[in-house]
Amino acid sequence: MTPRRGQLIVYDKAARALVNHVILPVPTATTKGVLVAPTVYGNVLLGPTAEDLHDRSATDTTADGLAFLLGHGRRILPELVGSEVTATYAGLRAATEHSDYCYAVFDRYVRVAGIRSTGISSCLAIAEQVCADLAEAGLAMTPIAAPRTVRMPNLAEDRLRPYADAALIARDPAYGDLVCLCERVSAGEVRDALASIIPARDVDGLRRRTRALAGRCQGFHCGARITQALDAS
Structure with missing residues (x-):
């Protein structure tokens, strides 16, 4: 079992009009290859790389990796490469020498x-x-009598977001108080994420649950309010 790094480029929402579906080249024996994919959040992804490493903490992006992605991007969708980039990131997945699970x-x-x-x-x-x-094998499988359902918040751009829901804002004005202007995240959503069944405990947790800090400014404008909300919780 070895770490395989995947680097990706996240393009601004302005690039979303360039893509209607996932554009996937012919996969190789190692990986499905670099693809272009629209996201439910309105961004466009380019990637990933597939780098077999030994360092299990190597989640940094590299100049060579990003250049590799841009080269493939120019072949797949040339117009995308010139678009504004919101972020780049990398992650590790567990890879084996086997072709199956x-x-x-x-x-x-x-x-x-x-x-x-x-x-x-x-x-x-x-x-x-x-x-x-x-x-x-003998493990007693006892169903949970009344399981608590974890409901994921609505983060998709093709559905009604809280900031645009007049009826919701009328019931609770916190949903009309925008904390993150880039991603249109309201104070009500931040509050809900901090008080949910599985609450956010740090900035990364809030980002994943609300998309606050994930937009163009990467937290430059909303970082202080997000930190204050975390401290207050």
């Missing part, structure tokens, strides 16, 4: 590893198989 059942546990991109569509079936194998 690493799934193995032992006496008291099930090992599931090396899940590739197809895991996004197979994850529910994998979870069901794990439960079945653990039950067969």
